[in-house]
Each structure stands twice: as structure tokens, then as C-alpha cells.
Amino acid sequence: xxxxxxxxxxxxxxxxxxxxxxxxxxxxxxxxxxxxxxxxxxxxxxxxxxxxxxxxxxxxxxxxxxxxxxxxxxxxxxxxxxxxxxxxxxxxxxxxxxxxxxxxxxxxxxxxxxxxxxxxxxxxxxxxxxxxxxxxxxxxxxxxxxxxxxxxxxxxxxxxxxxxxxxxxxxxxxxxxxxxxxxxxxxxxxxxxxxxxxxxxxxxxxxxxxxxxxxxxxxxxxxxxxxxxxxxxxxxxxxxxxxxxxxxxxxxxxxxxxxxxxxxxxxxxxxxxxxxxxxxxxxxxxxxxxxxxxxxxxxxxxxxxxxxxxxxxxxxxxxxxxxxxxxxxxxxxxxxxxxxxxxxxxxxxxxxxxxxxxxxxxxxxxxxxxxxxxxxxxx
Ligand code: IPM
Ligand code: MG
Numbered sequence: 001x002x003x004x005x006x007x008x009x010x011x012x013x014x015x016x017x018x019x020x021x022x023x024x025x026x027x028x029x030x031x032x033x034x035x036x037x038x039x040x041x042x043x044x045x046x047x048x049x050x051x052x053x054x055x056x057x058x059x060x061x062x063x064x065x066x067x068x069x070x071x072x073x074x075x076x077x078x079x080x081x082x083x084x085x086x087x088x089x090x091x092x093x094x095x096x097x098x099x100x101x102x103x104x105x106x107x108x109x110x111x112x113x114x115x116x117x118x119x120x121x122x123x124x125x126x127x128x129x130x131x132x133x134x135x136x137x138x139x140x141x142x143x144x145x146x147x148x149x150x151x152x153x154x155x156x157x158x159x160x161x162x163x164x165x166x167x168x169x170x171x172x173x174x175x176x177x178x179x180x181x182x183x184x185x186x187x188x189x190x191x192x193x194x195x196x197x198x199x200x201x202x203x204x205x206x207x208x209x210x211x212x213x214x215x216x217x218x219x220x221x222x223x224x225x226x227x228x229x230x231x232x233x234x235x236x237x238x239x240x241x242x243x244x245x246x247x248x249x250x251x252x253x254x255x256x257x258x259x260x261x262x263x264x265x266x267x268x269x270x271x272x273x274x275x276x277x278x279x280x281x282x283x284x285x286x287x288x289x290x291x292x293x294x295x296x297x298x299x300x301x302x303x304x305x306x307x308x309x310x311x312x313x314x315x316x317x318x319x320x321x322x323x324x325x326x327x328x329x330x331x332x333x334x335x336x337x338x339x340x341x342x343x344x345x346x347x348x349x350x351x352x353x354x355x356x357x358x359x360x361x362x363x364x365x366x367x368x369x370x371x372x373x374x375x376x377x378x379x
Pocket of ligand 2: 271272275
């Protein structure tokens with residue numbers, strides 16, 4: 001037994017040293033890129049697996065259409081990034097092959113299709129790896145259902161918490177296992193800042209800080225404390241503490257839920273509650289997601305790669321609505337709010353008008369994208 005303990009203690013020393021170095025790098029800080037005012041902006045298109053390439057290319061078509069003037073003037077460039085397929089990732093045994101990662105790092109923003117994560121084995125999720133490699137620390141997930149009075153934006157911490165050491169826990173076989181959750185001060189401060197800045201710039205006056213600080217006293221305790229420190233810079237915004245358990249109930253409480261506006265929360269709670277929120281909106285297929293960092297930003301649908309649709313030859317009938325929502329978020333991030341608004345309006349119309357059954361008889365992905373462009377043209 002002693003040898004296991006010694007090994008675990010040694011590993012713990014390594015982990016603390018590494019995580020402290022990461023915190024110090026973050027604290028030293030990086031100047032955030034002004035994505036809205038770059039003289040030249042490269043948009044990487046990364047198809048992924050299954051229906052990913054089909055819906056992502058529909059997204060690219062719509063973006064090219066909306067940004068035609070910028071492309072013509074040489075201010076915006078599209079770049080195809082292949083190599084993020086499950087075949088390639090399995091072949092090289094890496095969540096993101098080196099050449100693909102290098103190509104991603106040459107872009108400013110990325111539109112990414114869903115990627116398959118195998119059950120078991122050692123292959124890390126491409127999503128989690130990309131968030132880490134590009135330091136995409138803010139996962140921004142809106143949920144909007146106007147008829148129910150719901151207009152929420154979740155700021156999920158995307159780079160640490162339960163995820164950063166998720167595959168580096170310790171175990172004493174047949175006896176016990178321990179995983180580690182890491183909350184750094186700099187990591188919390190930057191996600192809190194992002195949430196409060198969003199609130200301030202969008203006329204919101206309430207931010208819910210969602211933790212389980214009554215139980216996770218160190219990590220969530222610090223998360224809450226630091227969010228309140230940041231909140232002090234925003235006197236017009238009320239910062240409220242909530243526990244994650246009651247918040248999951250509040251989201252389905254019709255009497256309460258429309259009072260919430262902006263949420264800031266640690267990684268795993270954010271992962272879970274944003275699926276609940278997406279379901280209230282109509283399912284994970286209706287949600288888009290932004291992964292924002294200081295140097296890069298990545299936009300994606302939050303549903304999976306639907307390999308069965310491909311196996312059954314129905315890939316062309318995949319619904320691109322979720323990736324198009326992500327495209328609208330991308331447009332906003334690069335300072336194209338008017339184009340984003342047009343796309344969102346066209347989406348609302350086409351979601352009603354088009355018949356996306358996922359099989360022959362319904363509309364295809366390409367027809368949906370075409371209908372979006374026709375609607376935009378008519379505006
Ligand atoms: C998400 C997903 C990912 C996560 C998976 C695919 C690793 O559930 O983006 O919410 O857990 O973050
Ligand atoms: Mg999730």
C-alpha cells in the first residue's frame with residue numbers, strides 16, 4: 001500500500017507545481033485580440049466527423065454569403081482545416097494531430113463541426129483538447145425562448161475545474177480513487193470578467209454566480225469570492241449566489257426562471273446545466289456555442305456527429321440550424337452584429353418554414369442553407 005501512497009503523493013506534487021505555473025502564466029496575462037478590428041481575419045472551417053462536414057459547409061456557405069464584401073476586399077479569408085476526423089485522430093493517436101493544430105493556430109476564429117469521442121481507450125476528446133490548446137476559457141451558451149420570457153446567457157468556465165486534470169486522478173486498486181478539481185484565481189477572474197462585461201454591454205442588471213460552495217469549500221468557495229470581487233467593479237449589476245442544485249430546479253420553475261439573465265459557473269456545472277437549458281429551448285440540436293479566448297475563438301453546434309445518419313445514407317438531410325446559430329455568434333464576435341441579426345431572423349423564419357425530418361421527403365441541409373440566404377436577401 002505504501003508504494004501507492006508514495007506514488008500518489010509524488011504525482012500530487014507534480015500536479016500542484018504544473019497548475020501553479022499555469023495560474024502564474026494566466027496572471028501574467030495576455031493582451032486580448034480585438035477580433036472586431038483586425039485588418040485581416042482568417043476563419044478556419046473544421047468539418048469534424050459524421051454529419052459535421054455537411055452542416056459545417058452549409059455554415060460556411062452562409063458566412064461567405066454574409067461576408068462577401070469583406071472577402072472580396074481581402075479582409076476576411078476562409079481556410080479549410082481537415083484532419084480532425086476520428087480516423088486521422090485514431091491513426092496518429094492524438095486528440096488533435098500536430099499539423100491540424102498548427103493549421104488551427106494560424107486562424108483567428110474557427111467554425112467547428114461535431115467530433116466523435118470514442119468510448120474508453122486513451123483518445124482525449126478533440127473538443128476538450130482544442131479548448132485547452134487554444135486557451136478558450138469562456139464557453140458562452142445562450143438560451144432564448146421569447147414566448148416563455150427566457151433570455152439566458154451562460155458563461156461556463158471552459159479551461160479548468162473538473163476538466164483540467166480529469167484524466168490524471170490517482171487510484172489505489174480495489175480501494176479508492178481520487179480526481180482533482182482545480183480553481184485558479186486568475187482563471188476565475190477572467191471568466192467572471194467576461195460574464196460581467198457581457199452583462200454591462202448588453203443592458204443586463206443581474207448575474208447569477210452558480211456553485212456548490214457549501215460543499216466544495218475551497219474551489220467553489222474561491223470561485224464565488226472572486227466573482228464578487230469582480231462584481232464590485234460593476235455597481236449597476238446585482239451579483240447573486242446560487243447553488244447548482246436549486247438552480248437546476250429554478251430553470252424549470254415557470255414562476256422564477258424569467259428573472260435570470262446571465263450565469264457564471266465552473267466547468268462541470270456549466271456543462272450539465274447548459275444541456276438542461278438547451279432542452280428547454282427545444283433540444284441540444286437547437287443550441288449554438290462559443291468558446292472564447294484572448295487569441296482565438298471557436299464556434300460549434302452542441303449536438304453530436306450523428307454517425308447513424310451517415311450510415312443510413314441520410315447525411316444530406318442533417319439540420320444545420322445549430323451550426324448556423326454558432327455562425328451568428330461568430331459574426332457577432334468579429335463585429336458583424338447587423339449580419340448576425342439578419343442570420344438569426346432568417347433562422348427563426350426557416351425553422352418554421354422548412355421541413356427538416358432528417359430523411360428523404362423532408363428538406364435537405366443544402367436547401368435549408370439556400371432558404372436562409374434567400375430570406376437574408378429579401379431583408
Ligand atoms: C460539451 C460536451 C463536451 C464537454 C464533451 C463532448 C467533452 O458535453 O461541449 O458540453 O463535456 O464539455
Ligand atoms: Mg456538454
